[in-house]
Amino acid sequence: MNVLILNCGSSSIKFQVAEMPQYNVLVQGRVERIGYDDAIFVNSVNKEKVIQPVKNHEEGINLILNNLFSNTNISKNDINAIGHRVVQGGDKQNVSVIIDDNVINYIESIKDLAPLHNPNHLAGIYACQKLLPYVPQVAVFDNGFHMSLPKYTYIYGIPYEYYEKYKIRKYGFHGIAFRSMADEVDRILNDSHKNYKIVNLMLGSGTTANALKYGKSIEVSTGFTPHEGLIQSTRAGDIDVAAILYLMKKEGLTIEQADELINKKSGWKGLSGISNDMREIYEAANSGNERAGLAIDAACHRFKKYVGAYSAIMDGIDLLIFSGGVGENAFYIREKVCQGLEYMGIELDTQKNKNNESIISKDTSRVKILVVNANEEKIIAEDTYKICSDMATRYKS
16 A cells, blocks of 8 residues: 655645555655745655745645656555644544544634644645545544643643633644654664653654653643744743733734744744754854854753653653654754753763764663654554555455
């Protein structure tokens, strides 16, 4: 079975075609800057960047499919199923499901909970219905992993009627990535992650910390939206809400402008004044740029604070896991986060860390420190394959 995997972001689409069940990636690529005249299309076949206008996600998916069918050995008939990452499933969808009218109507009904993501996921679903009408589609929900959160964890300290009326609560995100990280832990340790108390740090452009206790997510840093929690590439993370209200009054900001401020102009980018790319910030810090150094220190302080907090609520920690582009590649970030945590049994081996080994803790460390790759596309492909295979089996019987 060949599965088309689609991850529709606010202005991008990442895609793969994978042969299942062995997860053999036949082609992959991305469309960036959707909505602009200089959108960028790249695939792994010719690795050539194509720059052209792409008005919306339907045009982006059309571009992907036309390229697949004309420049690869893959034809329309070779696509047997489509798997979509859907960021927000609300409080009702916590498992991957075949997409039908009821599922679409539900995602439509909660799209205000994730206005930067769910409308684009829906655009991808509608585009595939139009362009590949007979191919089954599956929704894999990013927040489903965190549906095990206790109510006292996900509830906010605002009048309870707003939770009842508008479902304002902590949802948590990066759940698909955390599922992949758990699989990698099992592989590296040759043991089940369900035997451990784990603090996960998913540190990419978007960042999320997670407390995973014996296989269940019991706390997560991202909340009602992906903004809450850690300082991210362009998101402010935890901040006094009154400070935003104060800024709105002082600067005369609209709600939309305030939203753009905390989600797109803040974080590492806003602090450093340089970039939202940690590599560029690190280079500037090494050259003596004080604001770049401040951005790194502030981000790592927040990362470390969550390690301590989540260890406390789990009554201890057995594994500390780093993943994401920064978590996997930035040895200096891992070093800053682990520095001073020896009292908790977290002992970093600096040489293993600089070598980017899978296990970077000292042999004497009570807590193992791991660096793993989170492959969200693989999880989406596996869920899609299983659901469509089961559906085909039931249909035959």
